[in-house]
């Protein structure tokens with residue numbers, strides 16, 4: 001094979017391969033110059049009269065102007081959801097299922113359009129939005145459509161009643177997928193929703209509004225209010241919202257927890273992470289390297305469950321690091337719409353500055369930085385895939401969520417030490433274990449204080465599999481049967 005015969009230096013400089021551009025066409029996609037709010041099944045001009053721009057982070061071009069919802073707008077959306085609730089909840093469950101199947105089907109039909117817009121608005125490589133985000137989002141609707149008329153089997157001997165209006169606030173790293181994680185179980189259980197997408201990535205939610213119209217979903221069952229954090233706080237704080245679901249930073253999660261305390265609202269929080277990806281000396285190293293790369297460089301590291309701390313058994317540190325550095329040198333950074341791109345644009349200037357600040361702290365605190373040679377485009381927000389060695393557990397890069405393509409490498413000698421170090425974090429969302437021994441996988445999984453533990457793989461998702469955290473990573477589960485629980489009252 002050509003790759004095996006190339007010298008490492010050739011691979012490292014990229015001289016061995018040239019990729020011809022392979023851009024995904026975007027001329028089939030229509031992005032409106034402005035978007036209103038989606039309330040009661042219609043496009044509604046914002047009472048606030050304010051709008052904000054959403055920008056392509058790979059080019060810094062303005063894609064569209066989006067409405068910024070104020071208190072009156074949010075109240076209209078919650079009122080629309082509340083008045084749709086009675087008849088939606090009373091529909092025969094199989095009819096509700098039919099709407100969800102229809103939405104799933106339409107998402108599949110419009111998959112290319114959704115993927116291109118997701119990539120343009122958020123900066124993620126098209127191969128990820130096309131092969132991961134959009135198919136998984138459609139699969140979520142498909143999966144929960146299946147539960148809608150089987151709630152009595154989901155919760156045997158209990159009656160599962162919907163709660164009312166769900167207020168849902170989502171982040172910018174997986175905009176459409178997080179929308180699906182929130183809306184699909186809520187609707188399946190008979191609730192109605194008001195959803196606020198993130199300020200930097202509202203466009204696929206607006207396209208989803210169009211899909212709701214196309215699916216002839218009854219007006220008011222889904223309402224979408226765009227805006228910044230203030231709009232989010234209006235949604236989560238509205239007195240007629242019965243259930244709050246939030247994915248985002250731990251800092252904002254804590255604010256919301258305080259806001260809803262004592263109101264009787266149900267709350268689920270899916271917050272930050274600082275996951276350990278643990279490689280034992282008997283692991284298949286080439287596979288592990290792929291898992292490490294997927295764990296931290298997928299979606300530019302904008303992943304709450306990213307394997308941002310690599311724990312390597314000391315005896316294999318040398319060979320593993322050598323392989324990892326070679327692999328990093330082959331990652332292609334650039335135009336997110338190019339089908340060959342591995343690393344796209346950083347989602348926003350603000351996030352880029354945060355990454356730069358934390359990386360600078362790593363250097364200042366004495367860790368050793370490695371970045372492969374690669375040219376950054378002239379415009380847009382970019383950050384090279386980065387790894388740090390010589391990292392101490394006290395370093396900020398080992399403790400704080402960077403949410404960027406930055407890996408902190410630490411070592412361990414014994415399984416007990418690996419457990420100790422992996423759990424030495426305020427977070428507890430995910431972990432990865434790489435070893436040849438099945439018994440060790442089980443031993444480790446039992447001891448990890450993490451909601452998800454992947455074994456000899458990483459960042460695998462399935463709608464039937466619950467996802468969520470411990471400690472400062474939040475509480476409640478999304479996905480699977482467990483994902484229905486926060487949306488029902490059991491009697």
Ligand code: NDP
Pocket residue numbers: 169170171172173196197198199200227228229230231232233234236247248249250252253255256270271272273303304351354401402403
């Ligand atoms: P936020 O937690 O601020 O954003 C998540 C969502 O909450 C957005 O829709 C945001 O709106 C909204 N929001 C902000 N403030 C409030 C509030 N007081 N009440 C209700 N909703 C609110 O994350 P950021 O986008 O600011 O990112 C900051 C850091 O958070 C990142 O660097 C990363 O480390 C971490 N993060 C973690 C995520 C995860 O899944 N674990 C996801 C996103 C970020 P708006 O978009 O307008 O700010």
